[in-house]
Structure formats: C-alpha cells, structure tokens
C-alpha cells in the first residue's frame with residue numbers, strides 16, 4: 001500500500017511528515033513516498049528522507065494518481081482530487097462546513113476523505129487530535145508574538161534604576177490554545193486573567209495561577225464534545241460590557257474564542273480597543289474563522305487610531321513549524337496505525353467505529369458524515 005505526502009502550498013511552513021515519523025510508517029509495512037522538497041522550509045533535505053528508506057518523488061502528479069493514501073496538512077485543490085485513484089483515501093484538515101465543493105468532489109470522485117478537524121474529542125482519539133496538537137502550539141506562539149510586539153517586558157523587575165511592573169495579559173477563550181497561552185504568559189512572568197463562557201474552565205485557569213474573570217451572561221452550556229455553544233447577541237453584549245474594563249487595563253489581549261463549525265464570535269469591538277492604552281497588543285487567534293476582533297485581518301498587523309497593535313496571524317502553529325510538524329505527523333501516524341491491519345497490509349474501514357464514524361466525510365461515492373450532511 002502506497003502512502004504519499006505532497007509538498008504543502010508555498011505559504012505553509014509546516015511539513016506533513018518528518019523523516020523519523022515517515023520511517024515509522026515504513027516499519028509497519030507501508031510504501032512511503034514524499035514529494036521532493038517537502039521539508040525545505042525546515043532545512044530537511046530530500047537526502048534525510050532517503051536516508052530513512054523513504055522514496056522521494058519528483059513527479060507529484062504520478063504519485064498523487066498512484067497512491068492509496070494521500071496525507072496533507074491543508075485541503076487539496078479540486079484538480080488534484082480529480083487525479084486521485086478511485087477508492088483511495090485522503091487525510092487532511094478540510095474545513096468541511098465551508099468547502100461544499102471540495103466535499104462533493106471527493107464524493108463524486110469516489111475518494112474516501114477524513115477531516116482532521118472532525119477527530120472526536122474522546123480519550124481513545126487524543127493521540128490523533130490534530131486540532132489540539134496545533135492549537136496548543138498556536139497558544140504558545142500567540143504569546144511569543146505579543147511579547148515581541150509589546151514595548152514592555154512581561155515580568156516584574158526590581159532594579160536600582162527603578163521598578164518595572166509586570167505586563168497584564170488577558171486571555172479570552174480557555175480551550176486548548178487559551179490554556180497554553182495562559183501557561184506561557186505565566187512562565188514569562190505576566191499577570192494573567194482569563195475568561196470563557198464555559199464556567200467549568202474556572203478551575204483550570206486557577207490551577208495555572210491565573211485569575212478567572214466572572215461575567216454572568218446567563219445560560220451558556222457546552223456540547224457533548226465539550227465545545228462552547230453560540231451566545232445570543234444579548235449575551236455577547238453583556239460579555240463585551242463586562243470585559244471593557246479588563247481590556248482597558250491589559251497590555252496584551254489574546255482572543256481564542258471559537259464555536260465549533262460556526263464563524264468565531266465578534267468579541268472585541270472598536271470601542272473596546274479605543275479604550276485600551278496606546279502601545280497595547282491584541283492577538284486575534286480566530287482571525288481565519290471570522291475573527292474575534294473588529295478590524296483584524298489575516299496575516300496583517302493593524303495599528304488602531306489610539307495605537308493598539310492588532311495581530312491577525314492565521315497560521316500561528318506555523319510560527320513553531322518544526323514542533324507543529326512533529327506532532328501533526330504523529331497524529332497522522334497514530335490515526336493510520338490504529339486502523340492498519342499488518343497482516344493484510346490494508347487500512348480497515350469500519351464506519352461504525354466511534355472515531356471513524358465521526359471523521360470520515362465521504363465513502364463509496366457518498367457523503368456519510370452526519371454533521372457534514374446537516375451543515376452543507
């Protein structure tokens with residue numbers, strides 16, 4: 001069985017598989033191919049892959065059309081789906097609720113597709129959970145980016161030349177990214193406050209030594225997967241009012257709020273930004289799903305009228321691309337290995353399996369995923 005890892009698009013700094021992870025696939029009996037130049041942004045030469053026994057392909061189209069499994073980080077172009085073999089498997093992030101044409105193309109071309117976003121949040125699937133592995137590094141990178149942009153140190157310093165106060169950091173949204181952002185800002189010595197609509201995270205925030213901000217927005221709740229439910233317009237208004245004061249006293253605000261399968265909620269309005277101190281920094285981690293911050297733009301730093309920098313990096317895990325590639329490749333390996341039958345050397349599909357039933361989107365010419373069917 002042949003598995004192929006094409007090079008990602010030019011602006012992607014991460015690599016879908018590192019040489020040592022590719023070797024693990026070889027060891028379970030797969031024929032592994034990577035596209036020539038796959039690791040160039042991380043200074044990983046073709047020779048490093050070849051040294052592990054991996055075939056390096058100089059002909060992307062042939063490898064795409066002859067492989068049984070194709071793995072990527074980002075979704076493929078439609079014309080590249082068309083060249084894939086019938087009944088072959090494609091695994092990557094697909095953003096399935098916003099890419100109807102792509103999902104239909106997979107179904108029409110009889111390609112089995114797995115969406116990495118849809119790996120369920122259950123214990124058995126933790127080792128395959130790429131949303132978490134990437135969000136964790138994204139949370140770290142957001143704090144590092146903010147500290148680079150801020151003209152103030154994070155820790156308090158008492159020196160003969162005067163006392164420097166610690167920076168105040170406010171984290172909005174305490175999922176995987178938010179927790180890592182809190183931990184990173186604390187390690188750097190900042191005073192950290194955090195808010196989430198799910199009250200259950202209060203304990204987690206406190207256990208990291210940060211202060212949980214309580215704003216009573218009424219009934220919030222969470223889905224059975226642990227995701228936040230969308231707030232009503234009135235609830236968002238209450239949240240914004242409650243946060244205005246905290247934002248105005250913060251040197252850094254990092255927003256990570258997401259509602260699964262829906263556009264990110266708009267939380268920081270221009271009015272709230274205008275109430276912040278000049279020189280403060282905002283990082284909008286939700287910029288690529290609609291944005292939590294009014295005026296933020298993907299891959300731009302916008303300076304507001306009152307001198308607040310609004311950072312909108314859409315690929316924060318890519319800022320620590322080496323580690324992000326390592327853990328993403330491990331997620332892929334763990335997924336494939338879970339369903340790899342070493343005797344028949346085949347990937348076995350049981351669509352009743354609790355993980356596959358959630359993350360397989362198309363199979364045998366049909367859209368088979370319930371959530372995707374409901375939303376597209």
Ligand code: NAD
Nearest residue numbers: 121122132173174175176177196197226228256257258265
């Ligand atoms: P996410 O990226 O969907 O959202 C980030 C955070 O934003 C969430 O904590 C959410 O509650 C919050 N949020 C949404 N609307 C908000 C608003 N208006 N204001 C403030 N915050 C808002 O979340 P995630 O990081 O993917 O985590 C989702 C859940 O899944 C969490 O409970 C997490 O602990 C859980 N999880 C479980 C596992 C597992 O294997 N059991 C693995 C990973 C994550």
